[in-house]
Amino acid sequence: MLQLEQEIKKLVIETLHLEDITPDDIDPAAPLFVEGLGLDSIDALELGLALQKSYGVSLANDSKENRRHFASVRALADFVSAHRKA
Amino acid sequence: MAELIGLEQLMSRGRLPGHPVALREGGAVGFATLVARAAGWRAAFERHGGRRQALYFDDTFEFSAALLGAWHAGVCVYLPADAQPATLARLRDEVDGFAGKIPAEYAPLSPSEGREGGWTPLSPEARALVVYTSGSSGEPTAIPKRLRQLTHEVATLAALFEERLGEARVVSTVSHQHIYGLLFRVLWPLTAGRPFAAHGLTYPEDIVAALRQGPAGLIASPAHLKRLPDMLDWAQVRGNLRTLFSSGGPLPLEALQACRALLGQAPVEVYGSSETGGIAWRQRTGDDALAWRVMPGVEVGTREEMLTVRSPHLDLPEGDWLRTEDRVRLLPEGFELLGRGDRLLKLEEKRVSLSALERTLLEGGLLREARVLPLEDGHRLTLAVVAVPSEAGWKLHGEGGKRALNQALRQQLTSRFEPSAFPRRFRYLEAMPVNSQGKSTEAALAALFDPRRPRARVLEQSADRALLILEASADSPYFEGHFPGTPILPGVTQVHWAIHFGRELFTLPPDFLRLAALKFQRVIQPGTSLTLELTWKKERGSLEFKLTSDAGVHASGRILFGGVNV
Numbered sequence: 001m002l003q004l005e006q007e008i009k010k011l012v013i014e015t016l017h018l019e020d021i022t023p024d025d026i027d028p029a030a031p032l033f034v035e036g037l038g039l040d041s042i043d044a045l046e047l048g049l050a051l052q053k054s055y056g057v058s059l060a061n062d063s064k065e066n067r068r069h070f071a072s073v074r075a076l077a078d079f080v081s082a083h084r085k086a
Numbered sequence: 087m088a089e090l091i092g093l094e095q096l097m098s099r100g101r102l103p104g105h106p107v108a109l110r111e112g113g114a115v116g117f118a119t120l121v122a123r124a125a126g127w128r129a130a131f132e133r134h135g136g137r138r139q140a141l142y143f144d145d146t147f148e149f150s151a152a153l154l155g156a157w158h159a160g161v162c163v164y165l166p167a168d169a170q171p172a173t174l175a176r177l178r179d180e181v182d183g184f185a186g187k188i189p190a191e192y193a194p195l196s197p198s199e200g201r202e203g204g205w206t207p208l209s210p211e212a213r214a215l216v217v218y219t220s221g222s223s224g225e226p227t228a229i230p231k232r233l234r235q236l237t238h239e240v241a242t243l244a245a246l247f248e249e250r251l252g253e254a255r256v257v258s259t260v261s262h263q264h265i266y267g268l269l270f271r272v273l274w275p276l277t278a279g280r281p282f283a284a285h286g287l288t289y290p291e292d293i294v295a296a297l298r299q300g301p302a303g304l305i306a307s308p309a310h311l312k313r314l315p316d317m318l319d320w321a322q323v324r325g326n327l328r329t330l331f332s333s334g335g336p337l338p339l340e341a342l343q344a345c346r347a348l349l350g351q352a353p354v355e356v357y358g359s360s361e362t363g364g365i366a367w368r369q370r371t372g373d374d375a376l377a378w379r380v381m382p383g384v385e386v387g388t389r390e391e392m393l394t395v396r397s398p399h400l401d402l403p404e405g406d407w408l409r410t411e412d413r414v415r416l417l418p419e420g421f422e423l424l425g426r427g428d429r430l431l432k433l434e435e436k437r438v439s440l441s442a443l444e445r446t447l448l449e450g451g452l453l454r455e456a457r458v459l460p461l462e463d464g465h466r467l468t469l470a471v472v473a474v475p476s477e478a479g480w481k482l483h484g485e486g487g488k489r490a491l492n493q494a495l496r497q498q499l500t501s502r503f504e505p506s507a508f509p510r511r512f513r514y515l516e517a518m519p520v521n522s523q524g525k526s527t528e529a530a531l532a533a534l535f536d537p538r539r540p541r542a543r544v545l546e547q548s549a550d551r552a553l554l555i556l557e558a559s560a561d562s563p564y565f566e567g568h569f570p571g572t573p574i575l576p577g578v579t580q581v582h583w584a585i586h587f588g589r590e591l592f593t594l595p596p597d598f599l600r601l602a603a604l605k606f607q608r609v610i611q612p613g614t615s616l617t618l619e620l621t622w623k624k625e626r627g628s629l630e631f632k633l634t635s636d637a638g639v640h641a642s643g644r645i646l647f648g649g650v651n652v
Contacts, residue, residue, distance in 0.1 A: 017463055019511050020489045033505070038496055040505040042466060 004077045012073070015050040016043050028073040044070055051076070057083040088279025090244055093237050096276060097124065097154060097205035106281040108147035109255060114281060115147055122202065123148065127155025127185070129200020136182025138216075139195075140164040140174075143186040146262050147284040150272055152185055155197070157208055157233070164216045167226075167263050169596055170589075172529070180216075180228070189596040210234035217265045219360045226529070229361050231265075231401070238398040239269050239363050240277045242381050246367065247329065247354065248278060251303045254328040256282040257296040258305035265360045266333045270305040288593075289549060290315055297323035307334040309520050311353065312341035320348040329354060336423075342370055357423070362408060363399025366420060377420040388416060392427055431460055433467055438507040440469075443499065447471065450498045452479035452491065455518055458509060459531050470511040471495070472531045474518060483514060511535060516544055519590070537563055540583060542618075544591070552591045552620045556583065556633075560612035575610035580641050584620065584631035588645070592622040594629065595647040602628075604643035616640065 009023035012032070016039065026037070033039045039047075047070070048059050057080055059066050069079040091099055103118035131139060139161050143149035156163050164181050166173050169188055177184075178192070188194040208214075214233040218226040256275045260267035275282040287293050290313065296302060304327060311332055314320075330345065332353035345353050352371045357378055358364040365386065366378035380386055384397040387407060393414040394407040402408060413424040428439035440458045447456040456473040475483060475491065483491045492512050499508055519530040533539060540562065546553040558575050565573035581601065588594055610616065614635050621630040632642040 017510070020487075020492055025489065038505055038508050040508075042506060046466075 001077060001081065004081060005073055008073050008076050008080065011050055011054060012037075012047065015046055026073055028077070031072055032070060032076075051080065055080050055084045090248075090277055091279070093233065093240065093273060093277060094208040094210055097121065097158060098207045100205075101279060105279060107276070108150070108284045109281050110147065110284045115284070120147070120151055120154070121205075123151035123197060124154040124158070125200055125202050126197030127152045127195075128159045129155075130185070130195045130198045131156050131159035131161050132200070133198060134183050134195055136161070138162050138164060138181040138183075140166055140177050140181045140184045140188075141186050142166055142169045142184070142188050142263060144286075145284050146258075146272060146282060146286070149186070149262055150276060152197075153272070156185075157212065157214055158205065160212075162213045162216060162230075164228075165218070165263055165265075165268065167218055167261075167527075176226075187596060208233055210237065217268075217360050226527075227361075235363065235399055235401055236269070236273055237277075238383070240274045242364060242383060242399070243269065243274050244278060245382060250329040250354075251278075251280065252301070252328060254280070254301040254303045256280060256305060257287060257293075257302045258283065259287045259293065259310040260305050260307050260334065261286060264334070265363075266307075266356075267305065269364075270331060270333075290318055294318050294320065294323055297326045299326075301326050301328050303327075303329045303331070305331050306353070308332060308337045308341055309334075311345055312338055314341075314344045314348050316344075316348060318348075320350075324348070324350045327351065331356060333358070339374060342374065346371075358399075359410070362395050362410060363397060365393075365395055365397070368420075375422075377417045377422055379420045386414075386416070386421060388414060391424075393421065393423075431467075433460075433469070433506055436504060436506055438469070438503070443469070443503065443507065443509070446499055446502055447473070447495055450495070452476060452482065452494060452498075454479075457518070457526060457531055459528060461511065461532065461535055463510065468511070469507065469509040470513070470535055471509040472513045472515065472518065472526075472534055474516065475514050479514075488512070488514070537561070539586070542587065547591060550592075550622045550624070552587070554587060554618045554620075556616045556618050558610050558612060558614045558616055562612070565612050573612050575614075577604075577606050577641065580606070580610070580633055581631075581643070581645065584618065584629065584633075584643075585645060587618060588620055588622065588629045588631070591620065592629070594622070595627060597648050599627070599646040599648045602644040602646060604641075606641045608638060608640045610635075610640050 005028045006023055009026045013021060013023065051057050069075055101117040103116055105117040106114035107117050107120045108115045137160065139156055141149065141152055141163050143152065153163055164177060166177055174188065174192060183195060184192040185195040210233050212233045213230060214236060215231040216228050217231065218228055256271050258267060258271040260271065262268050262272050271282050283296065287296055293304065327349055330349060330351060330353040333356040337353065337355055342352060345351065352369050354367055354369045356364055357366045364381050365384055366380050368376050368378050370376045384395065387394045389409055391413045393410045393412050395410060396407050400408055411427045413427055414421045415424060426441055428441040431438050431440055443458045444456050447453055452475060453473045454476045456471060458469055458471055460467050461470045479491060482494060491514065496508050513534045518526045520526055541557040541559060543555045544552060545555060564575060564579045568574065568576050617634045619632045627647045629645045629647065633640040
């Protein structure tokens with residue numbers, strides 16, 4: 001799980017071209033959006049696409065559910081390990 | 087004072103052969119020389135045949151001769167603000183040819199043999215000039231001018247300020263490649279028969295030296311006036327300063343106070359833009375908040391708080407007003423400027439005011455200056471900040487790292503802006519990059535985010551030496567494939583960085599000639615923090631560089647430059 005978290009941190013940084021930040025700077029439990037890394041809804045969109053490409057996971061048509069998955073790196077890792085196809 | 091001769095008639099009417107036109111180290115250059123050089127340029131342009139020619143010169147006398155030669159050959163002159171590779175590459179699609187101090191690959195014209203006389207008056211309606219602004223969208227906007235717009239501007243300046251200058255020469259810190267410099271240091275002096283200095287003044291020491299030589303009018307910009315060192319002997323030379331002009335951007339209060347204290351007078355500030363031409367002026371001798379006085383022949387109004395203008399300096403259909411981006415309050419004696427209109431941008435369908443972002447960033451006291459600019463980032467537009475931190479800002483940067491300062495600034499924005507408007511990238515500098523007009527162009531700011539440019543901080547800088555810290559960061563594209571598994575910084579990149587920062591910090595000639603004494607002593611691995619020392623020996627055209635780090639010397643060498651010296 002730790003390894004997956006690390007992978008997702010890298011994916012977040014690369015997908016969103018984040019500067020001045022390394023995987024170690026991201027707290028896996030901290031919120032990704034607004035108050036945490038300051039990401040926005042477009043970032044969520046891009047991140048969703050990247051997750052789909054890397055792990056074959058698709059988001060549900062349920063925004064409440066999605067918001068839960070995108071809450072933190074840890075939540076994303078849980079979501080990916082539960083749904084990944086490979 | 088000499089007789090005023092409009093630009094249309096200057097060559098056909100002429101002046102006495104020995105009438106001084108320009109001043110060079112050796113002395114005065116007379117009107118006969120101007121006529122001969124202009125005839126040579128006219129012949130060259132006629133032979134070439136292209137009607138659109140880009141001119142870029144260092145020497146203002148040679149520039150004047152080429153300009154007059156071009157106009158009398160029926161040419162429209164395009165005036166780039168600089169001769170940077172990107173600027174010239176873009177111009178290539180707009181013009182038929184180039185002339186002046188321009189790299190050989192653009193085949194610049196030089197004056198040729200041709201008939202001497204045969205000067206006829208120019209048409210006021212001629213499409214004489216195209217100048218460029220640093221547009222807020224990033225790409226410079228071309229602004230065409232008819233000859234009559236220029237002669238009207240010169241007539242306005244002469245009517246307002248001719249008597250203040252008297253017999254003084256004209257010296258300038260501002261380039262003639264910009265409309266302000268073109269009007270004040272070339273076209274007005276030519277019309278008034280007043281000699282101008284062929285070389286621009288780069289440093290405050292140059293201003294002192296120029297004033298020591300006799301009565302002068304100084305054409306300057308806030309960029310210079312806010313950096314007047316008080317240890318120079320201004321008191322000894324300021325008696326020769328007849329009048330001081332400032333334009334190109336707002337003059338900060340501390341610069342005004344420095345002018346009053348060191349130069350013994352307040353500058354005549356001129357308000358206008360490349361697009362609008364001159365609009366108003368003022369001289370804040372006592373009152374810091376003095377209103378702007380509208381120039382004769384110019385009318386002003388407002389629309390939605392923004393200043394509108396109607397004037398002979400413009401080329402608009404009869405009765406049309408031009409709306410500026412400046413908010414104003416009209417007063418009986420003129421107007422008061424209230425600041426720029428908010429630059430609005432649509433980010434992912436949401437409107438964001440860049441001006442409001444900048445104001446909010448400055449409010450926290452961590453920054454002294456801040457500019458927000460849009461950047462293409464993959465397939466979305468994001469915002470970036472270029473800023474000069476305050477003491478408190480640098481302190482936070484030093485203690486918590488760059489990211490701490492980024493975070494603190496973003497925190498300031500949370501209450502007023504949506505996260506989509508938060509800047510994503512930050513560059514912190516000791517001073518904003520400015521051109522000779524004192525402006526930070528959008529292109530110069532955007533270049534700071536080019537992934538090929540290493541992160542850099544200038545530690546020391548003088549006219550001939552600079553010391554910088556560069557980060558050869560692991561994500562630099564130059565490490566890719568060089569070599570797979572064992573990345574090291576290519577030697578050619580090291581030389582490229584030396585040239586790149588050499589061009590940013592010194593005025594180097596356009597052509598690269600060769601390398602000398604090149605040594606690569608130690609490889610540079612990703613993540614190395616480098617010190618780059620640059621020494622510019624102008625008389626030899628030699629840029630010396632040395633790259634060092636904690637490990638010792640990595641590379642050193644000399645890069646030689648040259649080019650048409652006109």
